[in-house]
Amino acid sequence: MRERLKGFSRLISIEHAREILRGKITHRIVDVEEVDLIAAAGRVCGEDIRAPTDFPAYDRSAVDGYAVVAEDTFGASPTNPVELRLVHRIELGADPSSLPEIRRGEAAEIPTGGPIPRGANAVVPLEHTRRINGRLEVYEQVRPLQNISRRGEDYRSGEIVLRRGWLIKPWHIAALASLGFKSLRVVRRPRVAILSSGGELVEPGEKLAPGKVYNCTKPMIWSMLAFYGAEPIDLGIVPDDVDVISERVSDGLAISDAVIVTGGTSVGERDLVPEAISRIGEIVVHGLAIRPGKPMGFAIASGKPVFMLSGFPVAALIGLQELVIPALEHMLGCRFDPPPRISGRLTRRVASPPGIRTYVRVRVFRGADGEVLIEPLRVTGSGILSTLTRGNGLLVISEELEGLDEGSEVEVILLSPIFEGGEP
């Protein structure tokens, strides 16, 4: 087993890896839970939601104006206004059945959203009228039904409003609230367990002995998972011991939908993680045609994914974005928003090996003339952390290219807002 993994004889493209991942994960997250409507934004809709009633529940005005009999206005113009008798002022919230009927020659003032009184069949907008001594001059004709929102025009009773799997947004909540929903059934949060492997790791805040390093990848993964609505579970730090790693991953699988193991995924002597995981599940992909992040991969155990991510945050971040988040989408049956992107001009040439998808950390800033410039950051290894604070973008160079020339127009993933003048 160890021999087969050594040297990554087959590097798999990230697209292919993702395809394999989707094909192999059989576990699905289907349980739903009821949450208050205002807590539903960012959650995944748990069922097809149908309108319980017509909406609007009655014909109503789409503008501020006057409810009229359309036929009365035919031929009206600024030079030949039609004069109508004002008989009523309709309040928002008035019971439609309590309103007086509008007859030929009459008009009732009506606000946007106000119920159309019986007899009226159109609304003349405010700006095409003038009130003179309690009478109304109308300067433009309206067609029957003009400026009226018909009952059920927005939603017919029984019509699907939101679909299972949709990520719920604030504007969806407006639609649901209009229909009277106060709570909502959403898919439960995915649980993702994180195991940090490496005898060199110390938790932030603890004392750091010489040679040790703080476990920085776990809090990054944790907050990234939380951002996507998942519930992280901490499996702690394990020493470089196949038995311990294997046992801990097993424990993690029992209480989560996916496990992430960081560290120990390379091909050196000490790469115990693949060996440990191969005891529990099938290692499906190990070795990606990407940089950084080549030694990463995943296994499948009981239909759930076990990710082997780098212990280095930059590579782990790419593994999260390219594998873990798509796996969550697959298990939840949803799609998350794409990250924001921006186009700009590359300030210097950047090289990349052919056949390898290369993720270049970049600084996106505005030049003196307002142009968006993209500066590749110089790095010496995947452990270079400061690119994560100095940079605010990620340039993805395709496998087909051997780099990009200075001055190229490129599109990058914007990790943080563009640096404006005066920022570092």
Next chain:
Amino acid sequence: MRERLKGFSRLISIEHAREILRGKITHRIVDVEEVDLIAAAGRVCGEDIRAPTDFPAYDRSAVDGYAVVAEDTFGASPTNPVELRLVHRIELGADPSSLPEIRRGEAAEIPTGGPIPRGANAVVPLEHTRRINGRLEVYEQVRPLQNISRRGEDYRSGEIVLRRGWLIKPWHIAALASLGFKSLRVVRRPRVAILSSGGELVEPGEKLAPGKVYNCTKPMIWSMLAFYGAEPIDLGIVPDDVDVISERVSDGLAISDAVIVTGGTSVGERDLVPEAISRIGEIVVHGLAIRPGKPMGFAIASGKPVFMLSGFPVAALIGLQELVIPALEHMLGCRFDPPPRISGRLTRRVASPPGIRTYVRVRVFRGADGEVLIEPLRVTGSGILSTLTRGNGLLVISEELEGLDEGSEVEVILLSPIFEGGEP
């Protein structure tokens, strides 16, 4: 006062309105609070954060390989390998001072991140070596310092890592954790009070009498504010009464950084909100050159903004995105991420009035050949809710245009992921 507001004699462009808004708000949110590192993502950094130590704390390897004396490898090539004596295997986490010194002719196995032993001044990557009976063949020369991350290369002690006002991201957390931070000072959440005006409104979940409508704008605003890290405060629903509105806004200002009042902002007889607010503060903008959302605006009271947003969710959403969120950025001294955008081809002509910035709700989907298509949704008024669930994008048409032709390539704000085949 009422007379001056009638008819919106001056409509102000959204850019100009935003400029005025920034110029008039003198209130700033500066209090900080300490939060656990993993809870800091999405919060606003409360102070310039400096590296407490050099990072890395010692010279370390940037690759998996062998620590060597660079001069020993000079001239090495696949046909003319240099042979070295393997004297040690360095573990990640080893105390640098405990390592044996590397002398000429010697090499020590070293993992990425491992401490460079005394005497060594470069690392030969694994793939340029072969081990033969405990000895090492080196096939490529390395320069002094090659593949070494120098102490302090990432961060020098005292160097600024994150700046006050930056929105904290998961990758920032990785950098901070590496430097040993366990908690972080972040700017307190902005408090935004929401007052719903309108006698026609009923809270979702309550019984709906004929003619009444559910208050759908408040839960939308609530969840939108929460998404941006703000703390919404509910000021309830008020009837159409100037005294009550004015008093409630006053109460809201005392406990919040900004107040949003929805409804009653148009120019009909019943538009009591501007009158009520003018008793407390200065109405600075009322009437925007946008559609929908023309009757919206804002006042300033005690240096804080009081927004007058539409009671209709589509218009209110535009007011939130164009005015409220920028005001929060201004008060917090931060910038939020821009929304994702996507380009595609317009499926039919869409008209817009010149001089008015028009927000068209669109459906973004993939055509049979994979092309991104953008279909403007037909609407009859700003109250058309279903566009918020049927649509997944917002096309902003500039004031200079009178619409966009069928087949135009346009860029839209993506509100929800693009509809793939099979979706509604």
